[in-house]
Amino acid sequence: MIGCRIVLAGMLAMLTCFGRAAEPLKIGMVAPVTGALAESGRYQIQGAKLAVEEINKAGGMLGRPIELVIEDNQTTNPGSVLAFSKLAGDKDIPGFIGPIYSTQVHAMAPDIERTGRPVMIGATDPRLTHMGNPWLFRCRPNDTYSARVIADYGVNTLGKKKWAIVHSTDAFGTSGMKNLVEVLKGTGVEPVLIQGYTNNSQDFTPVALAVKQSGADVMSTYMTFSPDQGIFAKQLRQLGVNIAWVGSPTTVATTALKLAGPALYGSYAVSDFATDSSPAAKEFATKYEATYKSAPDFLGAWTYDAVHVLALAIENAKSLEPQKIREAILSVKGYAGAEGTYNFDQNGDGLRGYNIVKNDNGEIVFIKHIDFSE
C-alpha cells in the first residue's frame, strides 16, 4: 500500500516536471454537468475526453499536450452564457467546444462573436451558421438535412402521405418542424397535424390523442429531451397508435432507448451517428465502448469529432491566432470523423448528411446514409 503511494507520488512529480517542459494547451468546453440534461453532458464529455486522450497519445497539438477545461452550464441559457464568459476570460484558450442545444448556442452567440475565437457546436438549428457569426463551426449536419432525409424516407421509401409532426416548442423542435413542413410542401404533402409541446411535460396523453385522431399514417418527431421521448412513446402505444414513425436523433439516443424500451421498437430515426455507417464510426464505437462500457450515440460522437477537427485545424494553422484557426477549420476537407466526412463550407457547416436507422427490437440497425452535396 505504502509502496503504491510512493510510486503514485513519483508519477505525479514526473507529470508536473513534464508539464513544465511543455505547458498544456487548453480547450474550453461548455457542457451540462448538472441540470435537466446532465446525462447528455456526461456522454458529450466522455466523447471529448476520448479524443483528447488520443491526441495526447499521438504527441499533442503543436507539440503540446491538450487539456480539456469544462464549465458547467447547468442546462440553462444564462448558465451557458456565464460558463462561456468564464472560459473566454482565459486568454490562453484558443478554441472551445460549445453546447449541442440550439437555444443555448443562440444565447451565447453575441458573446462568442465579441470574443472572436472559434467555437465548435453540435446544435442543429440551421440559422446558427447563417446569421453572420464567423466563429461558429458545426460538427453535426443541420436540421435542413434531417428534414430532407425524414421527408425523403417517409414519402418515397415508406410511401406515406398523411403526416403528423410532433415537436418541442424550443428552438430545436420549432426549427425542425418548420424545415420539415417546408420540405414536405415541396413533395406536395400538407401535414394533417402539427402538434407542439413544452419540454419536461409529465403527461403526453393529449398529444397522443391528437395524433390518434388526426388519422395520420406516418409521424415525425422533433423531441429534445429523452425522458419526454420515452413518456410520449409509451403513452402513444398504450392508446393503440402504431403508425410509422420517423423521428429526430433523440429517437435513438441511448437514454431514450433505455427509458422507452419496447415502445420505440419498429421506429425509424435519422441519426447523424450510426456505428455501421463508416469505418471511422466503427472505430470510434469500438474505442468508446472499450473505454466507457456503454454504447456510443451521437452525443459522444460529435464532441469526439469536434475536438479532433479543432486540433487538426490548429495543427494545420501552426498558430493559435483565431483568424488563422478559423481559416484552417474552413479548409478542412475530406476528414473522416465518427459522424461522417467533414467538408466545411464558408458558413461553418461541416456535415451535410444523415443516416436512416431502424430500431429493430432494441437493436439500432443502419439502413442507409444520405449525403447532400450543396
Added chain:
Amino acid sequence: MGIALQLLFTGLGIGSIYALVALGFVLIYRATNVVNFAQGDFAMLGAFSMVVLCIDLEFPYWLGILITVVAMLVFGALFNLAVYYPLRNRGFQPVIISTIGASILLENGVLAAYGPRPQALPSFFSFQGFSVGPIFFDSQYLVILGVTVVMVTLQYLFFERTLLGKKMQATSQDKEMASLLGIPVALMIMLTFIYSSALGGLAGILVAPILFVSVGMGSSIALKAFAASIIGGFGDVTGAIVGGLALGVVETFGSAYISVPYKDAFAFIVLVVFLLFRPQGLFGEKVAEKA
C-alpha cells in the same frame, strides 16, 4: 366522449400525485407555519431509493417499497433535526431558506452520488393496463388513484379518531396552548415531518414508473403541488387533495382542447385567478383568522 373520459382518467392520475405532494406541504405548513421547499425532493429520494433497491440490488418490489418507506420515515426525523429544529425560533424566513438549501443539497447530492442518467423503473405489475372501449386504463395510474384514496382515508381516521392525531392537530392550531396542555410540541412537529417525508417518498415511488427517475423530477412536481395547495386553501388538508386533483384535470383538459404548449400555463392561470379573487383558496380559512 371516450376521449374526455380518457383525459379525465389521466388527469386524475396526475392530479393524485400533485395531491400527495401537496398534502406534505400542507401538513408541515400547519405544524410549523413554514413552507417546506424540499417536499418535492422527498419524492425524488423515494424514487431513487426504489431504483437502487429494486434495480441495482434486485430486491422484490414489496421489500423495496417497505425499506423505502421506513428509510423515508427516518429521513423525515433527520430532516426535522437538521433543517427545521435549529432554526425553529428564528421565524419564517430563515427556515424557508433552510429548506431551499436542503432541496439544492439533496438534488446535487443525489446527482453526485448516482449520476445524471434518468432511470426507468418498471411498472409494479407485469401487465400495462387494460382497455375499456376507447379508454386505456394504465395499471400504474390505477395504483396511484387507489393509494391516494387509501392514504387520504387513513390520514382522516388518524387525525380525527386517534389521540396522537388530535395532539398533532392541536399543535398545528396553537402551539402555546398545546404546550400548556402538556403536549410535547417539538415531538409533534417531528412526527409531522416524519409523516410528510414518508408521504413524499410514497408519491415518488408511485410516480417513478410513469415519469422516470431523475434528479429534477421532484421540483417539477412540487411546483404544481404548491399551486394545488394554494388553490385548495393553504393549510387545508381537503383543499390540498381537491386542489391537486382539480389541477391535474384542468391542465389535461386544457392541453387537449385548447393548447398543448400552454399546458403549464393553465395550472398557473388558475392559480393567479384564485390569488386575485379567492386568496384563501377553496377550503381555506379567512386570512384574518390566520393573523
